[in-house]
Amino acid sequence: MAFGFSLGDLKSACELGFRIYETCFTKAERADVKYLRFGRDIQSLAKSLQQLLEVTENARDQRTRRPWDPDFRDDDHRAELGALVEVIGDFHGTLRECQTLLDNRAKFGRNQANFVTNVLWHTTIEREVNNLKERVHLHETKLFFVIKPFELQLLIGLRSQLMRLNDNVEVLKGLVVTLHKNENLERSAQQIHPAVQMLQIPEGVVNRFLDALNTNKPESFHDIIAFPLREGFDSLVFHFAKSTVKFNPGVSQSQRVPEETQYINLLKSKWILERLKASSHLSAAEPDFLWSNYLDEVEMNIMDEYRRFETRRLVAPPSDDITRLPDDCFSIWVAEAPPIRPADLAEERPLEDKILELTLPSPVAKTLTIFRNSDIEFRMVIAETLADGVNKLVERESIPINMQSTRLIPAYTIHGSTPAGSKSVNNVLLYRIQDHAPLWQYLKNAPDVALFQQALSGYRIFYDTSNVKWSLNGSKNPTKSGVGRVQTWQLKRLPKVVQNDGLDSGQCPLSPVSSMLSITEKDHSRRASTAFSSMQSDLSASSMTSQITGQRANGIAIFPPEPPVMIIYTLCEEKYTFLHLELSTEVFVNDQACYCKKASTTCKRIVLEGKEKGKMNIRKYSAQEKGEKGLHSWDLARFRFPRHPEYKDLEVLPKTKYICLDFATVAAKDRFCEELKILFTHVRDYELGQYWNEISKYQKSSNAPVRR
Numbered sequence: 001m002a003f004g005f006s007l008g009d010l011k012s013a014c015e016l017g018f019r020i021y022e023t024c025f026t027k028a029e030r031a032d033v034k035y036l037r038f039g040r041d042i043q044s045l046a047k048s049l050q051q052l053l054e055v056t057e058n059a060r061d062q063r064t065r066r067p068w069d070p071d072f073r074d075d076d077h078r079a080e081l082g083a084l085v086e087v088i089g090d091f092h093g094t095l096r097e098c099q100t101l102l103d104n105r106a107k108f109g110r111n112q113a114n115f116v117t118n119v120l121w122h123t124t125i126e127r128e129v130n131n132l133k134e135r136v137h138l139h140e141t142k143l144f145f146v147i148k149p150f151e152l153q154l155l156i157g158l159r160s161q162l163m164r165l166n167d168n169v170e171v172l173k174g175l176v177v178t179l180h181k182n183e184n185l186e187r188s189a190q191q192i193h194p195a196v197q198m199l200q201i202p203e204g205v206v207n208r209f210l211d212a213l214n215t216n217k218p219e220s221f222h223d224i225i226a227f228p229l230r231e232g233f234d235s236l237v238f239h240f241a242k243s244t245v246k247f248n249p250g251v252s253q254s255q256r257v258p259e260e261t262q263y264i265n266l267l268k269s270k271w272i273l274e275r276l277k278a279s280s281h282l283s284a285a286e287p288d289f290l291w292s293n294y295l296d297e298v299e300m301n302i303m304d305e306y307r308r309f310e311t312r313r314l315v316a317p318p319s320d321d322i323t324r325l326p327d328d329c330f331s332i333w334v335a336e337a338p339p340i341r342p343a344d345l346a347e348e349r350p351l352e353d354k355i356l357e358l359t360l361p362s363p364v365a366k367t368l369t370i371f372r373n374s375d376i377e378f379r380m381v382i383a384e385t386l387a388d389g390v391n392k393l394v395e396r397e398s399i400p401i402n403m404q405s406t407r408l409i410p411a412y413t414i415h416g417s418t419p420a421g422s423k424s425v426n427n428v429l430l431y432r433i434q435d436h437a438p439l440w441q442y443l444k445n446a447p448d449v450a451l452f453q454q455a456l457s458g459y460r461i462f463y464d465t466s467n468v469k470w471s472l473n474g475s476k477n478p479t480k481s482g483v484g485r486v487q488t489w490q491l492k493r494l495p496k497v498v499q500n501d502g503l504d505s506g507q508c509p510l511s512p513v514s515s516m517l518s519i520t521e522k523d524h525s526r527r528a529s530t531a532f533s534s535m536q537s538d539l540s541a542s543s544m545t546s547q548i549t550g551q552r553a554n555g556i557a558i559f560p561p562e563p564p565v566m567i568i569y570t571l572c573e574e575k576y577t578f579l580h581l582e583l584s585t586e587v588f589v590n591d592q593a594c595y596c597k598k599a600s601t602t603c604k605r606i607v608l609e610g611k612e613k614g615k616m617n618i619r620k621y622s623a624q625e626k627g628e629k630g631l632h633s634w635d636l637a638r639f640r641f642p643r644h645p646e647y648k649d650l651e652v653l654p655k656t657k658y659i660c661l662d663f664a665t666v667a668a669k670d671r672f673c674e675e676l677k678i679l680f681t682h683v684r685d686y687e688l689g690q691y692w693n694e695i696s697k698y699q700k701s702s703n704a705p706v707r708r
Helices: 007-024 033-062 078-088 091-105 126-165 169-181 186-192 203-212 229-241 260-277 280-284 291-310 319-323 446-457 521-537 627-633 666-700
Strands: 106-110 116-121 353-359 365-372 377-387 392-402 406-409 427-432 437-442 459-472 481-491 544-549 554-559 565-572 575-582 587-589 605-610 618-622 658-662
Touching (some): 007 033, 007 078, 007 091, 033 078, 033 091, 033 126, 078 126, 078 229, 126 229, 126 291, 203 260, 229 291, 260 291, 260 319, 280 291, 353 446, 406 627, 427 446, 427 627, 446 459, 459 565, 459 666, 481 666, 554 666, 605 666
Antiparallel strands (some): 353 365, 365 377, 377 392, 406 427, 427 437, 481 565, 544 554, 575 618, 605 658
16 A cells, blocks of 8 residues: 555545544434444544645645656655555555445434434444454554654655755745754754653563564564564554553552553553664665654653653552463554454344345245335345355345335236246235336245235235125226235234244234135134234224424324225236225225125125215226236335325226125125124224324313314
8 A cells, every 4th residue: 555645545535534423423412432432533533634634735835846857756745655654554444444334334313304313333343343443543543653753754855855956045944944843853852852761671571572472473573683663563552552641640659550551551662662673674674764753753652651650650550460460461463353244134234123034935045034224115135045065155135125116016916927937826026117127026825925015015914815806886897897806904014023022023913815724613703803802902003193393382293094905906908907995984885785686695795885975086006018018017016105106196986986896605705794894893993993082182181282
């Protein structure tokens, strides 16, 4: 990285640091304390980089520019900056890793004004945060030591150029004044930092330092005579930053004794400094290389700490306590931080809810997991485990799903509609509009299909039956009659998966797609009883309350529950078609309207009517083309909740007074009627009762009730 690092690169790194802090930390009012400290470290590094940028730009702006001069190079101090970055380390790369970590593995809760109010951390990234925090702090500490020597180098180089060109005597005078005031001049250093008696390092401590040299040693270290400069400087700065510089003494003598680890880190800093100054690499370095200046800057700070002991502001801890310290306190080298572990695709992320996990039909172990980010944003992960008899390899694919731009196509309702002539009936097709990408999902059984559909639509399949003849107003016109599959839906989002609860991750109180199950009379009665109790205990699924903040007072908005829905999957004029009817209180079963003239024990028909004649709001949506050519446009997501943007544009069939449903058997009709009764009584009517009870409760407690 030393070659080619320019002023523009430095500016880019500085801007990145401030951008990370501004975007991710400035409004994190209730964030975790560790998170805020991480943010302050990034901000501090950005400020140090800004100081370095100002120093470099100042030197550049003072430089005489003569393009015809063979010595002139408009390189923005690339050589000097490149050498400096060798010492400081790849701070730009560290900041990019910080940004990646924050973008991918932490998200931010926001209030209605879109301000960050809380920060949610991935539960498994504390190690990555700590590693990055240490690297950021190390870059910042090294910058503290090298900025002044670097500035001095630039000014000396500028002075040499000015003297050589003899271009502007006044500028030269100003430079001399600037250099005279610089705190890094040797004379100034001697005046400000008088000689101090350096503490002697006990022989036993030196021996433990020598023993520690071979622990976690870098590849560049082979002999103490050739002590590596870059790795040694990293260790010097790292340990000095953890020494007595962090200790604030009190008044009494006992309060002036630093921690043993802080004291040993000060001794360690002095010992590493001596090894660096005696290193053959330093003596072989070019004269204009700034390692000696950097080491002198650190040495002055070490002397400041030793001066605190000489003046008795600090008192050394007892030697016996130092001897008893464990070996890791004497470690020399700074271990390389492990790379950031990429986020596991199958792992729940902040602000995500894991709502479904299914096993897929496959000769190898294969699972499908759905995470909900919002009402319309989901993430689907397909994981496949491959085994070679010894090792296991898990391949994962993460697929983002936006239900406003992804079609949900119920291919399971069409036998033989799957690719390559597959006869499986448990298939669902997702079709992403933006990239025209069909995503076939082959599921194991009908309950899994129902759960998958519920995860993405927001509706639970309450009852499902096939081979039902339907007609509008008793018509035999092919556009108003046909044969299809009928489902009733209840608005109910899948809850978040609770691990180790002994239940299926997405299982609901009522078994969906019961038409595919063998149900006896006794089983059916028990199911109805279970439905009644479970509905009463879990009923506010489709009614919503919301806090409202006003200028004078706050309030609560109470929204009516969404009614259940009946969906018919059918063909109209050879096009795949949905018929959608909201089962509101305006819709009822008219037992007297059957015109088959058969006894109730043999009649296979039920009639649904609207209380207001001619006003049954049946919505119709057909595929754009006939047959399987139109399959990709047959979108069930238009009926999902929250409402699809195109729901309001759906065709509403005019002058529909009633709809007839003819079942294959009397038993099938009776089962459907019983399910419909449960849905009306224990779901729709119960939820409406709860809604009006809430209205009544708030009306009684309010002087000015508002009904919505």
